Amino acid sequence: MADIPSTGHVGEVRAQRFAMRGEGIGERSSAFVAFARQQVDAGRKVVALYPAWRSEDAERAINFARGSMRTDHVAGIAVDLSPLALSLIADQLAYLAPYLPPGMVAALCDELPRHLxxxxxxxxxxxxxxxxxxxxxxxxxxxxxxxxxxxxxxxxxxxxxxxxxxxxxxxxxxxxxxxxxxxxxxxxxxxxxxxxxxxxxxxxxxxxxxxxxxxxxxxxxxxxxxxxxxxAHPQALAYAAGAIRASYCSWCGEPMSGRPCPFCSADSPRTGAGVRTPQTSRPPVPESAPRPQRRPSPGPAQGPAEGPAEGPAPGRRRAGPVPSDPPSDGTPPPPGGRGAADGRPTPPTADRPEGAPFTGRALWPGTPRTYSR
Structure with missing residues (x-):
């Protein structure tokens, strides 16, 4: 929502632009309000980006769209980036929008600049x-x-x-x-x-x-x-999306990574409701990924065994599967207790000065690819 043309770097996929030109605020915001009404009537939600350093007209247009339609399906996100970076981020979000729920698209407004x-x-x-x-x-x-x-x-x-x-x-x-x-x-x-x-x-x-x-x-x-x-790595956008840890909003149910919710402004997530990848779209486990192995159950305390372990002693109940050993290369296990066979990439830390390589990371099938003409 500013006079920021597309860079064309993401091919034919481009975010809808509103230059906010006109004599009065009504003329400057009319095109966006008409667009938002069309999208909401079609059952979609709108994530509107605008520069934080030029925000007055955009905020008034967003508030007018929400108030005139009496809906919270229009979210305004202020982004404090230069025009060239903001234009690129907007097109990247438009490219990812078909693959993610609106709440995750809004969360990526803060995540994608960390990878630039x-x-x-x-x-x-x-x-x-x-x-x-x-x-x-x-x-x-x-x-x-x-x-x-x-x-x-x-x-x-x-x-x-x-x-x-x-x-x-x-x-x-x-x-x-x-x-x-x-x-x-x-x-x-x-x-x-x-x-x-x-x-x-x-x-x-x-x-x-x-x-x-x-x-x-x-x-x-x-x-x-x-x-x-x-x-320009083909998995760069998918890795940025996988780095978000979001929870469902307690009011509107949209995923949110920060507070308040960008749609309904609720300030609390649903208890115990973290956003997880659906079972049908879990990433496959690569052949090179280490798989968890069961440890042999220790037998009675009678000294070292002379042969391979045969399982638990008779009359004893197994308490449950024993977690696998950590990777031999010294890599710490990912957060949340998931093993390496889960296939999800570990999110980058905020203080890391350089992005990590993507080798050996399994991501969602059919992940979006970044490319240029």
Whole structure:
């Protein structure tokens, strides 16, 4: 819900855009309200993304749609990302929407930015207000040879561009192979960017896209090169979706990973109701995955046995299957007590500076694939 055109990186799948243009708020929000009414009447729910730094018109349009239809099937999600990153996230969510319930789509609005490296090279930060900056950085903007690298995902921070430290100071490295998207209003100023950031990220492909109309508004200057680095691995989106741990809302029943619920605003999950993958869509166990083995039950205390174990002693009842040994490579077991044969990937931790490789992970059959033209 902003003037943020599609990047086209997810092929023909694109989220519906509403530029919010017009003389008054009624004219600016009429197209979205008509779209929301059509979707709700068809039995669907709407997840509306809008930039947190340009939110007034979008919030009023969402509230008007909810109030006029007297429904909680329209959820508004504020995303604090640059225009290029927000455009990519919106199309990725549109690609995943047929595979996931609306509550999980809303939860991915916070999860997907954790798998991106997004930001911009800036000649000056004197007009930057969307990312915190220091007085020293503002004063450094007046020096002719100083430039900056500002990141908005997965964390928001600004630092001076020092060529020797670019690779070491990256806040995140997407899982290989990496694709790099970039855009700029002035192609003549990309020399410093081209000499430093691509060498640190090592992308397999780089795409130059048209400039986003709201890019100068977000970065506070027209002398910038905006970029997004993402994993081009075919299981990247499925892994991000599998990293969410959600529970059902106690009021509307939608999965939610945070509070309050994005649809009905309820602040409590249903007791003991975690979101689980249906039995019909459980991922298959790969042939290379270790399978749990039963330990032989110990016999009576009579010293070491001279032959292989024959099972429990007569007259004794087995208490139940004994859990298998942990993997021999030292990998800790996944949370919740599930063994490796469960086939689900372990979610990434928030403090990990680099994405984990996908080798050996079993995911849902028919998982969505990321690709570019």
């Amino acid at each position: 490296l997004a930001g911009a090279w800036l000649k000056t930060v004197s007009g930057l207000s969307t990312i915190p900056t220091s007085m020293r950085q503002h004063m450094g903007s007046f020096a002719p040879s100083v430039s900056f690298l500002a990141y908005c995902a997965p964390t928001a921070r600004v630092g001076r561009l020092r060529p020797a430290d670019v690779s070491r100071t990256l806040p995140f490295r997407p899982v290989q192979p990496v694709q790099l998207l970039c855009s700029t209003p002035d192609p003549s100023i990309t020399g410093v960017f081209d000499d430093n950031l691509p060498q640190a990220i090592q992308p397999v492909a780089t795409r130059t896209l048209p400039v986003q109309p709201l890019g100068p508004v977000y970065w506070g200057t027209s002398r910038y090169v905006e970029f997004v680095a993402l994993s």
